[in-house]
Amino acid sequence: MKLLRSGWTITTPSGRTARSATCRRRSTPNSAIPGSNGTGRLSCHGAPRPVPLHHRANTAQMTNGFYSSAADRRAQVTRLALIIAEYQCDVLYRGQKEALRDFLPLDAENWITCGNALRLDWLSICPPTGTGVKHRADDLFRTPLDQAQIDFENEGGETYICGNPPYLGSKKQTDEQKNDLGALFDGRIKKWKSLDYVSGWFIKAADYGTxxxxxxxxxxxxxxxxxxHVPILWPVIFATGSKIVFAHTSFKWANLASHNAGVTVVIVGISNTYGLPRRLYSISDTEEQTVERKEVANINAYLVPAANIEVEQAANPMQGMVPMQFGNHPYYGAALIFSNDExxxxxxxxxxxxxxxxPFYGSTEFIDRSPRACFWISDEDACEALKLSPIAERVAVVKASRIAAENGETSARSKGNGGGGKRKKEDASARKLADTPWRFREQVMSETQTIIVPRVSSENRPYLPVGLLEPHCVVQEKAFAMYDAPLWSLAVIASRLHWVWIATVCVRLRTDFLYSNTLGWNTFPVPTLTEKNKADLTRCAEDILLAREAHFPATIAELYDPDKMPDDLREAHERNDEVLERIYIGRRFRNDTERLEKLFELYTKMAVSPGAAKKSKAEARA
Structure with a gap:
């Protein structure tokens, strides 16, 4: 499927449109389009302007088209849009006279089915090629779901499925939608409840392909x-024999609708047909931002031209890198935290x-250079601290909150600094912590310096916002900390190499990165570093920090605005990238795709732990 700004067209795996000569030797392709409200929008946007097709006069008849929608209105709009788009294309490539003579090969009855695409049997809507079904219906829009469908004009051929299913994360799905996914995945995988709703379409298509x-x-x-998503969803898809044969990497969704979707999307094509070329599309790094196509040996589930391997959480970092851990959790100790005015x-x-x-730092406090404050009291100093009434009052509040949490009576907000609503479960850990209400759950502090890594940061920044804190600063659980870590660790995290790895293997929260120490840092492949390598990277980290300080009091958010990043800071990062990348391959990488290829190559070699990475058995045979 080739997606353009204002339309869609079905393509063959070789990249030619369904109108190209490829179809002549395959008979007529059966085009199944299991749609949704999203697909309806795609179809509508195909109507105002014909999609540029292959510039050849010969055509392959698209007589066997199907569309599924859960709403009558969408189905009707989609049918009209397809009719208009087909006619426009025929006028453009065949002439008005020919277009009128053969008006609409999509006019066969019963090619639109109204129903839930995840509940319908796709084999009954679009039977396997070569299957003849003689019964036809007259009512295009209110056909019973169990009614026999259109009979094919040609046997053989190949089925093409395309669509734009709803974009719903696991926490935004209704009970009915959860049940839709449960009907598909329950019994096949354990963690399916965390999958996006669109996952259902992929597994339906993969099952259909068997x-x-x-x-x-x-x-x-x-x-x-x-x-x-990758280790949960894709092994199941690959196990059906399907492979990723073409894909377009992430791009911002833009269309002509009045309510623009405003999401970052990918296009993924899967097939069970062996011998097809693998093509990877991406937007270039040039100012023109053209779409580049690259033929590759394989496309893995991360849409990277590398082996099929699923990166999974690891307990420890690779190659003896410095451990990264969560900051200190107040655990129903919100009263221990307060503003600078307080x-x-x-x-x-x-x-x-x-x-x-x-000083108290989380992700927001570090990025905005606006630390709050907190009480930091050791067990040895507790008696002396509690003699002071401002401390004693707040500690009493913490003790009450933790005792209430043991009985399930307190609000979730008291656990940290966010949330709300009443807790429904008793918390035994809170009872134990109630005995030391002056403490955070963790009580970790560095002796020399602390590297702080925000858990959430914008994907628009060219580098991850990592920083250095004085040893007396407290890092909270909404950020990660590397205590007493060498400065060269900061250079590694601040590199473009680490940015592309995080962007690929970690989870996104809307347009933000949700950093993970177990998934992002512990899996990041770094070659063995010599003492000279570490010294060079240490100087690079110092240069980055000095460039930031030269613009004091600018915040991290201001300094790393992609349109306003200071030249000296950008140059410091460029030098850091060059030093680190030469350690990997002896030169600078040409682009992010090349960076990812090398990282996955190294990861495949270095991930010796069964829990860190596992190959898909089905794909290993391919």
Whole structure:
């Protein structure tokens, strides 16, 4: 499927449109289009302007077209849009006279079915090629779901499936939609409840492909090719014998609709036909942002030209890299955290409380250069600290919250700094922590320096916002920390190489990266570093930090605005990239695709732990 800004066209796996000469030797292709509200929009946008097709006069008749929609209105709009688009294309490539003479090969009855595409039997809607079904219906829009469908004009051929299913993450699905996925995945995989709704279309197409020669392509949110979606969803798809034969990497969705979808999507084509070329499409890094096509040996589930391997969470980093861990969790200790203004008032009331107050950083506080404050009290100092009324009052609130949590009475908001709503489960851990209400759940502090890595950051920044904190600063659980880590670790995290790895294997939260230490850092493949390598990277990290400080008091958000990034900071990152990339291949990488190819090559070699990566058995045989 080739998606353009204002239309769609069905293509053969070789890249030619369904109108090309390829179809002549395959008989007429049966085009199944299991749609949704999204597909309706695609179809509508095909109507105003014909899609540029292969510039040849010969055509292959698209007589066997099917569309499935859950709503009558969408089905009617889609049918009209397809009719208009087909006529426009015929006028453009065959002339008005020929177009009128052979008006609409899509006029066969019963080619639109109204129903839930994930509940319907696709084999009954579009039987395997070569199957003859004689019964026809007259009512195009209210045909019973169990009614026999259109009979084929040609036997043999190949089925093409395309669509633009709904974009619904796991937390936005209704109970009915969860049940739709459960009917498909329950018993096949364990963690299916975390999958996006679009996953159902992929598994339906893959299952359909076990019965007939099929190529299917869907526009989908890019999350299905990232993070935990890959090890959960794609091994099941590959096990059916389907492979990714073409794909377009992530791009921002843009159409002519009045309510633009505003999401980042991918296009993924799967097929069970062996011997097809593998083609990977991506938007170039040039100013023109043209679409580039590359023929590759294989496309894995991350849409990278590399072996089929699923990156899974690892408990420890590779190659002896420095561990990264969560910050300190207040655990129903929100009263231990307060604003700088409140800190000022506390010190004004009890000057001795100043020694127990520390700067408090999470992701937002670091990126916006706006730390809050917190009490940091050791067990040894607890008695002395509790003599101060401002501290004693807040500690009493924490103790009450943790005791209430044990009984399931407190609100989730008290657990940290967000959330809300009443807890329904008792929390035994809270009871134990209630005995030390002056403490965070974790009480970890560095002796020399702390590297902080935000858990959430915008994908629009060219580099991940990693930073260095003084040893007395407290990192909270909404950020990761590397305590007493060498400075060269910061250079690795601040590199473009690490950015593309995180963008590929970690989860997205809308247009933000959701960083993971177990999935992003512990799996990141780094060659063995010599002492000289570490010294060079340390200097690069220092240059980056000095360039930032030269623009004080600018925040990380301001400094890493892609349109306003200072030249000296950008140059410092460029030098860092060059030093690190030369360690990998002896030169700079040409683009992000080449970076990912090398990273996956190294990961495949280095991931010796069965829990870190596992090959798809079905794809290993291909």
């Amino acid at each position: 019965r007939t020669k099929t190529t299917a392509a869907f526009v989908a949110t890019n999350s299905i090719c990232q993070g935990q 800190a000022y008032q506390i010190i004004k009331q009890a000057p001795d409380a100043a020694r127990f107050i520390r």
